[in-house]
Amino acid sequence: MDYSGSDHLDVMAGALNYNEALHRLVLTALPTSAKDIVDFGAGSGTFASKMRDAGYPVTCIEPAQNLAKLLGSKGLATLPTLYSLDLQSVDFLYSLNVLEHIADEAAALDLCFQKMRLGGVILFYVPAFHVLFTSMDTAVGHHRRYRRHSLATAIQNAGFTIVTTRYADSLGFLASLYLKWTDRGHGTLHPGMVRFYDRAIFPLSLIMDRLCNRWFGKNVYVVARKDAHGRNCQSRRQVDNSESVPPMHAYKADK
Numbered sequence: 001m002d003y004s005g006s007d008h009l010d011v012m013a014g015a016l017n018y019n020e021a022l023h024r025l026v027l028t029a030l031p032t033s034a035k036d037i038v039d040f041g042a043g044s045g046t047f048a049s050k051m052r053d054a055g056y057p058v059t060c061i062e063p064a065q066n067l068a069k070l071l072g073s074k075g076l077a078t079l080p081t082l083y084s085l086d087l088q089s090v091d092f093l094y095s096l097n098v099l100e101h102i103a104d105e106a107a108a109l110d111l112c113f114q115k116m117r118l119g120g121v122i123l124f125y126v127p128a129f130h131v132l133f134t135s136m137d138t139a140v141g142h143h144r145r146y147r148r149h150s151l152a153t154a155i156q157n158a159g160f161t162i163v164t165t166r167y168a169d170s171l172g173f174l175a176s177l178y179l180k181w182t183d184r185g186h187g188t189l190h191p192g193m194v195r196f197y198d199r200a201i202f203p204l205s206l207i208m209d210r211l212c213n214r215w216f217g218k219n220v221y222v223v224a225r226k227d228a229h230g231r232n233c234q235s236r237r238q239v240d241n242s243e244s245v246p247p248m249h250a251y252k253a254d255k
Helices: 006-012 016-029 046-053 065-073 105-115 135-140 148-157 170-181 191-212
Strands: 037-040 058-061 077-079 090-096 116-127 161-168 219-225
Touching: 006 135, 006 191, 016 046, 016 090, 016 116, 016 191, 037 046, 046 058, 065 077, 090 105, 105 116, 105 148, 116 148, 148 161, 148 219, 161 170, 161 191, 170 191
Parallel strands: 037 058, 037 090, 058 077, 090 116
Antiparallel strands: 116 219, 161 219
């Protein structure tokens, strides 16, 4: 099937500061010894291309035929599903704004666990707070939004050990509340508004995240690891607030 939200991907490709901040988040979570890297839900290849340009070969997972064709035209190695990967073959898997599109999140995370090597690291970055759910979420096929606890719990239940979890884009939370109040049901993104927010507001949001990233943000992310005890652990760890992976404000985007 084709992905119907391609227009949104095109608009977000112009959010240069936002995309650079996410790319730096990926690089910071990336284990130094990682060789086999997967972009789960690579979309139009915005981040896979950045990883390749930085010297990291990436395998893209993208089931949408129109997007997979686009990835191929960019010279990116692409597979249709995680099932195409060997068991315990992945050192690092990152997934940016994808898990919310998957109806059965538990099955997807369980499959990620099976594909990761022991010591492998995952990064999931998703939209936060159901109160921010608008017609745009519906238009692009979102099933849910997350909070820190719900995202961490889903990933722990798959067998992973949480390294860190944070909210991101605190000012984006306020901007999204405004969009919620003015939502007319069109489900569209205005390119000019996205560029304005990205250039004028998002850099300030990264600074604000220093104070707010434990409490709220437009997005939330988790970094987790596949440990030896993993799925067989009798008692799950509480969500770890360690600074092993710096919060989003540590990544200053180029202007």
